[in-house]
Amino acid sequence: MAGDADSEDKTLAPSQQRLDKAREDGQVPRSRELSGALSTFAATCAVGFGGAILVADSLTWIRSSFIASGRMVATARDNNAIVNAFYEMVGHALISIAPILGAAMIAGIIGSIGLGGLLLSSKALMPDFNRLNPLTGLGRMFSSRGLGELGKSLLKVIVLGGLGALLFWRGNADKMALIAGTQPSAITALGNMLRFDMLIMASGLFIIAAADVPLQWWNHHKQMKMTLEEMKQENKESEGDPHLKGKIRQMQRERARSRMMQSVPTADVVLTNPTHYAVALKYEEGKTSAPRLLAKGTDVIAARIRELAAENKIPVLESPQLARALYRHGELEKEIPTALFRAVAQVLAYVYALRAPGPSVAWQAVDVPPGWDPNDTDAIGRGRRAKIAAEKVAADKAAADKAAADKGASA
Missing domain, CATH: 1.20.5 (Single alpha-helices involved in coiled-coils or other helix-helix interfaces)
Known part of the structure; x- marks a missing residue:
């Protein structure tokens, strides 16, 4: 009951990580009915088609064993000889039935790995003391899995009982007719009848296996389902705690911002919006092919960039379009976009003119190509017109x- 109550909360399909972990723990769908059906059918085929050879070998080693035992009893009571003869008899018996056992074992292994695949897990061999808990066992008995096992048992009784009854009534007259025949022919005919009946009964086990395979797969899938909390916990373990990741990203942004602010005093010029945007540029002739964007920011960060520029006597120029374009399209520590070369060149020419002796020239804001100013939404249309x-x-x-x-x- 408790297991069913817990499974009601498991509404999410299992993730691949959960399935992989379950496989490592040895939890894969297995069908004992499929393994048993294949093993029984293989053993039945081995007996049915190799029964004559098995009977002949059995008669040979039994006859040899009795003859050897009689000789030992008649001549001398050698206990070692009797034990050796017994071991020899058992060895011959095992050799005779080895094909049957081998066929059953190989078919059982194929049936075992047919549904869940080949799996070698040491965790599956560890003892689970929870299975010894009577309350847990009682819960499994009245769970949906327990009802499924009960249904399989009833189906097995119905299928095998029905096939047995059908074969009995169908071949009863033929078996009774063997009484009138000769002994060798009757034994041969009876053997053929029994071989046919055994193959039919063994084939009936595949009906139970056909019902058990989807049932076991469904039970495994249902057991692997996850609750919302389990899914969240798995995401935290695989991808990290979102709060922790947020703090890490915040620390990274603060460090990047600190490095950016440290580079402002080395800039050649700072362009502003004039209040909302600020960008710092630097051009090193011979080292770079174009000016680089050292810092950029809006509002509070832009104000701090202007303060640092004033403290370090860096020219602060108002050029709203160019400042917005560089903030939007430029990347930190990278060269400015090619389309903005001409506008930035005019800015740097003015800055270099300020450094030269003589009267200063009045500053005029420069324009940017159509479509580069993020505030000019109709620039592309105007350019096209x-x-x-x-x-x-x-x-x-x-x-x-x-x-x-x-x-x-x-x-």
């Missing part, structure tokens, strides 16, 4: 020039 207008003007001019040329030619 401007291109169309330019193409129209060029076409009209070409048409006018052609008309003028045609008029001059006619004159």
Whole structure:
């Protein structure tokens, strides 16, 4: 009852990690009915088709054993000789039935690994004292698995009992007719009848196995199902605690921000929005092919970048479009995008002019190519319309020039 109550909470399909762990623990679907059916059928086939050879061998070693025993009793009571003769008789018997046992063993192994696959797990060999608990055993008895085992037992009785009764009534007249025949022919006919009956009864076990295989698979899948808490715990173990991961990411961002702020005093210029955005640029001639983005930020971080620039006497210039474009499209410690080279070159030219002696030039914000300013949502459309207008003007001019040329030619 308790097992069924617990299974009601398990509504999630088992994860691959849970299935792999269960396999390591030796928990795989197994069908004893399939293994038993294959083993019994293989042994029955071995007896049915090799029975004559088995009987002949058995008669030979039994006759030899009796003759040897009679000689020993008649001549001398040698206990060692009697024991040796007994061992020899047992050895001959085992050799005679070895094909039957081998066929049954191989078929049983095939049936065992047919459903769950080959599995070698030392954990499955460890003793489980929970199975000795009578309350646990009672719970299993009245669980859905216990009801399934009861259903299999009833099915086995019905199938095998029905086949046995059918074979008995079907061949009863033929067996009774053997009484009127000669002894050798009657024994041969009886052997053939029994061989047929054994094969039919052994084949009937596959009906039980066909019902047991999906049942065992369903029971295993149901047992492996997970609750929501188990799924969350597994995700924590495999991917890490989300809170811990969040703290780690926060620490990483703080360290990256600290390194970024440490590089601001080495910048050549800081561009602002003027208040919401700030980016720091540096160009090292001969070391890099283009300026690099040392730092970028918005709001509080942007204010801190401006403070550091003021403390270290770095030029702070207002260029809203370029600042937004660099913040959106630029990557830290990487060279700026190629499309922004011309705009940044104008900024650096102004900065270098400030360093040179002489009167300073008034600063004017630079524009960026259409589509690069994140706030200019219609820039691409305007650029496309401007291109169309330019193409129209060029076409009209070409048409006018052609008309003028045609008029001059006619004159």
